[in-house]
Amino acid sequence: MDGMPRPVTPGTDSVLKTGEEYKESLKDGRQLWVNGKKLDTVFDEPALAGGIDIMASMFDDQFTEQYGEATTTFDEKLGKWVGRSWQEPKTPEELVARRKMIEYTSEKTAGVFGRPPDLAPTIAIGIASLLDRFKGAKSAFDECQPDFAENVARYIEYGRENTITAAESLTGPQNDRTHGHAQAASLLQVKKISKDGVWISGAKSVGSVAAQSNEIIFTNLGYPDTPPEAKIWGASPINAEGIKLVSREMLSNPGADPFDHPINHKGEEADQLVVFDNVFVPKERIFNLGDASLWGLAGEATLWAHWHVLTRLMVKSEIYVGCAQLVTEVLGTGHFPGVQGVLGEIIEFNRAIRAFILAAEANADQAPNGTMRPDVTMITAGRLYTIRQYPYIVHQLQEICGQGLVMRFGKNAFENPEIGHHLAELLPGRDVTGMQKEALMNFIWDLTGSSLAGRVALFENVNAAPAPRLRERLFREFDRTEMVNRVKRMANLDF
Ligand SMILES: Cc1cc2nc3c(=O)[nH]c(=O)nc-3n(C[C@H](O)[C@H](O)[C@H](O)COP(=O)(O)OP(=O)(O)OC[C@H]3O[C@@H](n4cnc5c(N)ncnc54)[C@H](O)[C@@H]3O)c2cc1C
Numbered sequence: 001m002d003g004m005p006r007p008v009t010p011g012t013d014s015v016l017k018t019g020e021e022y023k024e025s026l027k028d029g030r031q032l033w034v035n036g037k038k039l040d041t042v043f044d045e046p047a048l049a050g051g052i053d054i055m056a057s058m059f060d061d062q063f064t065e066q067y068g069e070a071t072t073t074f075d076e077k078l079g080k081w082v083g084r085s086w087q088e089p090k091t092p093e094e095l096v097a098r099r100k101m102i103e104y105t106s107e108k109t110a111g112v113f114g115r116p117p118d119l120a121p122t123i124a125i126g127i128a129s130l131l132d133r134f135k136g137a138k139s140a141f142d143e144c145q146p147d148f149a150e151n152v153a154r155y156i157e158y159g160r161e162n163t164i165t166a167a168e169s170l171t172g173p174q175n176d177r178t179h180g181h182a183q184a185a186s187l188l189q190v191k192k193i194s195k196d197g198v199w200i201s202g203a204k205s206v207g208s209v210a211a212q213s214n215e216i217i218f219t220n221l222g223y224p225d226t227p228p229e230a231k232i233w234g235a236s237p238i239n240a241e242g243i244k245l246v247s248r249e250m251l252s253n254p255g256a257d258p259f260d261h262p263i264n265h266k267g268e269e270a271d272q273l274v275v276f277d278n279v280f281v282p283k284e285r286i287f288n289l290g291d292a293s294l295w296g297l298a299g300e301a302t303l304w305a306h307w308h309v310l311t312r313l314m315v316k317s318e319i320y321v322g323c324a325q326l327v328t329e330v331l332g333t334g335h336f337p338g339v340q341g342v343l344g345e346i347i348e349f350n351r352a353i354r355a356f357i358l359a360a361e362a363n364a365d366q367a368p369n370g371t372m373r374p375d376v377t378m379i380t381a382g383r384l385y386t387i388r389q390y391p392y393i394v395h396q397l398q399e400i401c402g403q404g405l406v407m408r409f410g411k412n413a414f415e416n417p418e419i420g421h422h423l424a425e426l427l428p429g430r431d432v433t434g435m436q437k438e439a440l441m442n443f444i445w446d447l448t449g450s451s452l453a454g455r456v457a458l459f460e461n462v463n464a465a466p467a468p469r470l471r472e473r474l475f476r477e478f479d480r481t482e483m484v485n486r487v488k489r490m491a492n493l494d495f
Contacts, residue, residue, distance in 0.1 A: 006068030014081035016063070016072065017163040019056030025214055026052065028239040032211050032272075034247045042211050045247075046254035050267015052212050055117055055165065058108055070104040073097070078161065085118040086160035088125050088371045095361055095372040102311040110447060111316035113269045114459050115208040119308050120166035121159055123217050126301035127152050127233070127287055129367035133294065140228040140290025143193045146283045148294070154284065155235055159215075166215040166235070168305070169204035169274060170298055180223020187220045187230040188276055190289070197282040198289065200232065201242075207274040208459075211245050213238060216274060219288070219298055228290030235285045242279035245272040251451040259411040259439060263446035271455075299465075299473060306464050307360065307374045310382045313390075313460070314357055317350035320397055323444050327400050330437045332430035342396045349393045356382030380474045387467045390460045394448045404441040405449055414438075 008014045017025070026042055034045045043049045061067035062083060075082045089095040098118075105116035127134070134149040158164065176182035188202035204218050219233040220226065236243065252268040253261040288294040324346045328334035334343075356378050363375035398405055414420050414435045427434025447453055465473070487493070 004074060006072070007063050007065045008068060008072055008081040010063060014072070015078065015161050015163060016081060016083055017059050018063070019053075019058075019060040022059045022163070022165065023052060023056050026212065028237075030211070030239040030245065031243065032245040032247065035249065045250065047250035047252045047267045048211055048247075048270055050252065050254040050265075051113075051209075051269050052267075054109060054113070054266055055212065058105060058117060059163070061104075061108075067104060070097075070100045075160065082160045083117075083163050085121045086124075086156055086164075088128060088156065088369075090366075090370045090372065092361070092364065092372060095364060095374070099307075099311055099357070099361070102308050103315050106312040106315035109269075110263050110319060111312050112263060112447070112452065112456050113209075114309065114312070114456070114463055115167065115269055117165045117213075119305060120168040120209075120213070120215075120217055121156070122304035122308055123168045123301060124152065124156050124159065124235075125371060126304050127297075128156055129303075129369055129371045129373060130297055130300060132368045133297065134287065137288065137291040137294050139286075140231070140292075141190075141193050141198075144195055144198060144283060144286075144289060146286040146289060148287050148289075148291075151284055152287050155287075164215055165209075165213040166217055167207045167210035167213045167238070167272075167274075168217040169207040169210070170219055170221050170302070171205045172220060173203050173205040173273060180226070183223065184230070187222060187226070188218060188232055189227075190229040190232060191278060195283070197280055198232075198286065199278050199280050200276050201278050202230075202276055204274040204276075206271045207245075208271045208463075209269045210238060210272040210274050211247060211270060216243075218274075221298065222295070226295070228292075231288060231290045231292065231295050232286070233288035233294065234281050235287075236279060236281055240279050240281075242277040244275040244277060246275065247272045251455050253450075257411045259435075260408075260442060261446055261450075262439070262443045264450055264452050268452055302464060303373060303376055303379065306376075306379045306383055307357075309464055310353065310360075310379055310386065311357055313386045314350070314353040317346070317353050317393070319447070320346050320393060321350050323440070323447070324397055324400060326440055327397075327404075327444070330429035330432050330440055331400075331402070331404070333400065339400055342400050345396055346393055349389055352385060352389075353382060356385065377474060377478045380470050380477070383464075384467055384470050384474070387461055387470070391457065394457065397444065398448055401441060401444055404437065405445055408438050408441055408445060411435075 010018050032039045062071045071084055072081050073084050073087050084101045089098045101118050105118050131149045137148055139145045173186045186203050188200050190198045191201050192199040215235055217235045220230050248271050253264040254267045256265040258265050324343050333339045360374035360378035364372045367373045414423050423434050429437035
């Protein structure tokens with residue numbers, strides 16, 4: 001059905017939310033603290049409100065001719081248009097269509113949102129891809145016996161039919177890592193059980209975008225003898241009684257002039273510590289309750305999230321190439337062989353990521369439930385490549401900007417009658433005014449040098465598993481048998 005005429009109109013032929021409806025859905029009594037102060041609504045913090053506006057515009061884009069194809073798809077069963085975020089790609093074409101959605105959300109945020117609305121659903125889709133394993137699993141507690149597989153399938157339907165946004169958090173709060181038991185107190189744990197559900201306490205950490213979403217999908221990354229009470233997987237509305245969101249400090253510049261901060265004036269996606277203080281999770285929202293056979297499937301389930309991260313970086317690398325080219329044009333430095341070499345490295349970064357993505361799609365296979373599964377070894381190798389190269393590439397881009405990245409004066413200075421004319425006389429670039437040159441430098445500063453860019457750089461380094469764990473994963477998952485046999489044949493080894 002993709003390729004059907006767009007735009008879709010809000011209302012009867014779709015279940016899509018408008019931006020305004022998404023914003024309304026966040027006025028739900030959620031408990032949120034920023035700088036230790038409790039907010040009445042998430043909109044009371046300008047940086048969070050600005051981030052919500054960006055995501056609201058994504059909801060509105062669903063109804064446009066330009067972005068309709070990337071962001072929506074027709075649900076045959078429902079007979080209505082739905083958001084592509086919750087689509088389970090079942091064919092190679094649908095996998096590519098979903099990737100185009102990632103490209104859209106990445107471009108919309110200049111790649112600085114790691115958890116736009118199409119990210120968290122990839123976790124549910126990942127769990128659903130393992131549905132055969134969930135079907136065979138059973139709650140460790142006789143009192144509460146959820147149907148895990150049915151719950152996952154229903155949750156995806158719920159997300160799709162209500163255009164739900166979600167955070168996802170696997171990571172626990174940072175504390176003593178000497179041994180697993182040191183973390184025990186902070187893991188989410190079942191404290192009370194009834195036939196209708198469980199009450200859980202503990203916390204999830206760095207729940208990016210949690211305060212700006214409807215739901216949170218949670219599990220624990222535990223330790224080998226994690227008790228059944230902590231072997232849980234599920235989802236909860238963010239406004240559930242007992243959930244407390246404690247936000248990190250804000251890093252963007254909401255309300256700044258768009259000239260001064262082309263990216264950061266729009267606000268941000270922020271990260272929260274999500275405290276669960278005796279939160280009731282109904283039976284229907286439980287995807288695992290103590291079953292050891294499901295323990296350790298998080299890596300497999302997050303494959304599509306890792307694919308999302310890598311695709312977003314591909315888009316970001318395209319932005320870097322564009323920035324670098326423009327810098328050489330406005331500074332007139334493109335004729336220096338050294339600068340050409342830097343451009344070559346940034347282009348190499350982009351081409352390599354694209355190759356990883358295309359290879360992962362070309363080698364994709366079908367999970368038991370039919371969902372297309374990008375090649376995990378290509379994704380993990382790509383993630384490791386980007387983690388290593390990212391700081392270097394940012395450094396290279398900054399280097400060709402020279403002083404321009406720091407000597408930025410702001411719109412008010414250019415418009416000030418006493419100093420503005422000096423800036424205009426002293427700072428023009430090649431075929432551009434000083435102000436035009438600064439507009440480019442301001443964009444690159446927001447992207448690579450600002451406080452928000454610092455957070456994003458940390459995010460690129462460790463999100464969805466840091467490099468040491470990714471390397472272990474590649475070691476575990478890459479089948480070396482054929483390569484070993486080949487060497488044995490070539491070297492006449494008889495062992
Ligand atoms: C900005 C930002 C946003 C994030 N958003 C999310 C999110 O939305 N959802 C989510 O679930 N997580 C999120 N994360 C968390 C991220 O997944 C974790 O930071 C990452 O998995 C590392 O875990 P940790 O921070 O608890 O590291 P720690 O366990 O505190 O360890 C610190 C460091 O020690 C090393 N280390 C630790 N354990 C091992 C090991 N077993 N083997 C080898 N080296 C090891 C690694 O270098 C690691 O980075 C986010 C992180 C950041 C910075």
